[in-house]
Amino acid sequence: MKIDLNDPRITAFALGELKGNDAIEIARAVRTDTRVRAAVDEVRDTSCMLMETLGGNETHLLTSEQRDAVRGAGSSSVITDISSAKQSFWTNPAVAGIGVAAAVALTLYIVAGRSGSGSGPGGDDLPAKWDWAQVDMDSLMAPAVSDVPGDVGSTNGAKENAHAVSAAISDDTHSFRKEVKQRIDSMKEEQIESAASLPELEDSSKQRWQNITGDHPLNVPLASGAASWPWIVRSIEEQKKLPPQRAVRIEEMVNYFRYKKPTMISGGGLVADMEICRTPWNPTTVLLAVHVSADSASQSVNAPAILSINATRVQRVRLMGYAQPKNTPTNDRVGRPSHASRSHGNYVIYELEMRENEGSINNGAIATLSLGKGANTAQLPVGRISGWIHASSDLRFASTVSACGMLLNGSQTKGELDAKRLLSLVDIIEKQDLTALGGDRRGALKIIRQAAGLVDATSSN
Amino acid sequence: MGDANHNNNKLNDIQKGNEMVETSAELVERAVSEFESPLIGYAKTIVHDLDRARDVVQDTFIRLYQQDVSKVRDGLKSWLFTVCRNRALDVLRKEKRLVLVDDEILAAEDSGVAEPGQIAADHERVKLVKSYIARLPENQATVIILKFEKGYSYQEISDATGLTSGNVGFLIHTGMKRLRATLPDELK
Numbered sequence: 001m002k003i004d005l006n007d008p009r010i011t012a013f014a015l016g017e018l019k020g021n022d023a024i025e026i027a028r029a030v031r032t033d034t035r036v037r038a039a040v041d042e043v044r045d046t047s048c049m050l051m052e053t054l055g056g057n058e059t060h061l062l063t064s065e066q067r068d069a070v071r072g073a074g075s076s077s078v079i080t081d082i083s084s085a086k087q088s089f090w091t092n093p094a095v096a097g098i099g100v101a102a103a104v105a106l107t108l109y110i111v112a113g114r115s116g117s118g119s120g121p122g123g124d125d126l127p128a129k130w131d132w133a134q135v136d137m138d139s140l141m142a143p144a145v146s147d148v149p150g151d152v153g154s155t156n157g158a159k160e161n162a163h164a165v166s167a168a169i170s171d172d173t174h175s176f177r178k179e180v181k182q183r184i185d186s187m188k189e190e191q192i193e194s195a196a197s198l199p200e201l202e203d204s205s206k207q208r209w210q211n212i213t214g215d216h217p218l219n220v221p222l223a224s225g226a227a228s229w230p231w232i233v234r235s236i237e238e239q240k241k242l243p244p245q246r247a248v249r250i251e252e253m254v255n256y257f258r259y260k261k262p263t264m265i266s267g268g269g270l271v272a273d274m275e276i277c278r279t280p281w282n283p284t285t286v287l288l289a290v291h292v293s294a295d296s297a298s299q300s301v302n303a304p305a306i307l308s309i310n311a312t313r314v315q316r317v318r319l320m321g322y323a324q325p326k327n328t329p330t331n332d333r334v335g336r337p338s339h340a341s342r343s344h345g346n347y348v349i350y351e352l353e354m355r356e357n358e359g360s361i362n363n364g365a366i367a368t369l370s371l372g373k374g375a376n377t378a379q380l381p382v383g384r385i386s387g388w389i390h391a392s393s394d395l396r397f398a399s400t401v402s403a404c405g406m407l408l409n410g411s412q413t414k415g416e417l418d419a420k421r422l423l424s425l426v427d428i429i430e431k432q433d434l435t436a437l438g439g440d441r442r443g444a445l446k447i448i449r450q451a452a453g454l455v456d457a458t459s460s461n
Numbered sequence: 462m463g464d465a466n467h468n469n470n471k472l473n474d475i476q477k478g479n480e481m482v483e484t485s486a487e488l489v490e491r492a493v494s495e496f497e498s499p500l501i502g503y504a505k506t507i508v509h510d511l512d513r514a515r516d517v518v519q520d521t522f523i524r525l526y527q528q529d530v531s532k533v534r535d536g537l538k539s540w541l542f543t544v545c546r547n548r549a550l551d552v553l554r555k556e557k558r559l560v561l562v563d564d565e566i567l568a569a570e571d572s573g574v575a576e577p578g579q580i581a582a583d584h585e586r587v588k589l590v591k592s593y594i595a596r597l598p599e600n601q602a603t604v605i606i607l608k609f610e611k612g613y614s615y616q617e618i619s620d621a622t623g624l625t626s627g628n629v630g631f632l633i634h635t636g637m638k639r640l641r642a643t644l645p646d647e648l649k
Contacts, residue, residue: 008627010634024483027494046640050605051612053583060501069523070522071490
């Protein structure tokens with residue numbers, strides 16, 4: 001029987017107040033009807049917030065991917081516990097014992113061809129759970145690349161690994177991130193200081209600008225790595241030192257944190273939001289934020305996210321972060337292709353240098369984001385530039401984290417940004433976004449303050 | 462509603478001969494809805510780490526699938542807390558953390574002392590949320606405050622207000638829906 005979303009039993013069920021047949025009926029609907037499931041999860045999230053805020057109780061729920069894993073486990077004929085359900089990454093038939101081309105094809109298939117969010121390796125319905133403990137350090141710590149998936153790696157073996165790891169991360173992002181953090185947390189101080197286990201990056205301080213001359217489609221990166229923020233935290237908090245430059249990856253710093261789920265546009269298995277604001281450290285540029293995520297209502301991601309910049313309004317563009325590993329004859333370390341995660345969105349910031357006489361909206365949108373392909377392409381134009389102070393709390397926060405990254409890697413394109421300016425951004429966020437500051441963000445601002453202090457002290461020495 | 466009510470409802474269902482057959486998946490869904498947060502809180506008191514506590518609870522729910530529904534449904538709460546406790550202890554044993562829990566971490570967790578900035582932020586947040594609740598019709602605002610600030614069950618709210626339990630459920634459902642529609646995104 002189809003349950004009406006106005007049925008008060010949905011709320012009662014989510015609050016644990018429903019018993020007997022009513023509870024069974026709603027539980028059944030949760031299992032079979034995605035609308036009811038979404039409604040129940042929504043009530044749970046709101047009730048968690050209300051209990052924490054009004055009741056003063058620490059209230060914790062499973063993460064959405066853990067909840068999906070629990071639900072997915074019920075679809076399997078054989079249930080195993082978490083540890084035994086873990087699949088060794090390297091024993092995945094898509095990776096082991098097959099040729100390079102087949103491995104790439106199969107691992108890509110895992111990303112593109114898997115049906116449903118709960119299905120796992122091997123075609124059954126177990127939630128994907130990879131045994132990250134077996135993955136080598138280089139693969140875990142590699143940065144994601146910003147280019148089209150496929151254009152990575154200097155050797156076939158390296159490419160194969162990069163694709164396979166990327167596919168596994170897409171399936172099981174939560175565990176991947178946890179493993180990376182645990183490895184970094186367990187490193188010795190000298191390992192943190194030398195950062196020898198991280199690849200040397202192309203000079204990230206230069207942050208390449210690209211001139212916009214005509215139609216200029218950019219492939220929006222769909223994922224990022226996870227090593228940078230935990231590394232920076234250890235350097236700053238424990239060692240009271242600036243982190244090594246190769247540990248500063250702006251895209252990973254930004255995406256260590258979660259942002260509001262995108263809703264503005266959907267297509268090609270993706271959903272996305274877009275927003276533009278003035279750059280608080282450069283009066284001649286604006287910040288364009290694209291938040292893209294796998295669409296939970298879709299079976300797979302089957303098209304890239306393409307950003308087109310309007311050349312009549314924008315002179316130059318640069319992607320913040322995504323510096324690539326240095327390409328040297330002895331360096332076989334490669335970036336990872338950017339496959340969309342099933343559970344985590346990717347928040348990407350571009351800095352746009354506007355043309356002097358661009359001022360008019362009559363010249364069209366500043367940028368247009370396209371999702372999907374062919375006749376099914378969905379487009380989201382964006383033209384209105386808000387002041388930084390009026391931007392969303394997500395963009396204010398993400399841009400402040402990016403600014404911190406620019407200071408830490410000694411960016412040469414930082415405009416008027418210095419430690420003092422960074423601290424003023426943190427002040428504004430703490431004052432303006434009090435209600436949006438969860439524990440993670442509050443802790444991050446504390447680290448950013450410490451980073452600004454260290455940068456200031458270093459520059460005055 | 463407590464176990465007594467549950468048993469009454471169950472008795473009524475059986476007497477009417479219309480008790481639904483519950484599958485293990487439905488039992489797990491119901492268990493998640495009722496015990497997810499209390500179980501995580503309980504596991505956290507043992508493993509002293511939120512991520513590990515969540516993993517333990519996830520594992521507990523997955524293990525529930527393996528049980529015979531008819532055998533565990535009546536003692537569901539006690540089954541869940543027992544398995545959760547055992548799993549949490551397993552985790553500690555595996556990680557050899559039984560005697561190695563960091564005293565400083567424990568002290569920090571137990572002290573409950575928040576920084577002044579955080580206290581101000583929390584006050585501000587409470588004020589803001591209450592301002593949105595105050596915009597609801599009075600009866601909806603009342604039941605929401607009783608539910609989330611006082612921690613009352615539907616039955617206790619019914620006892621305190623004289624409303625029927627069904628009315629309480631309807632008012633909370635409608636009130637929360639309205640609240641979600643008006644709350645700023647960062648509070649949802």
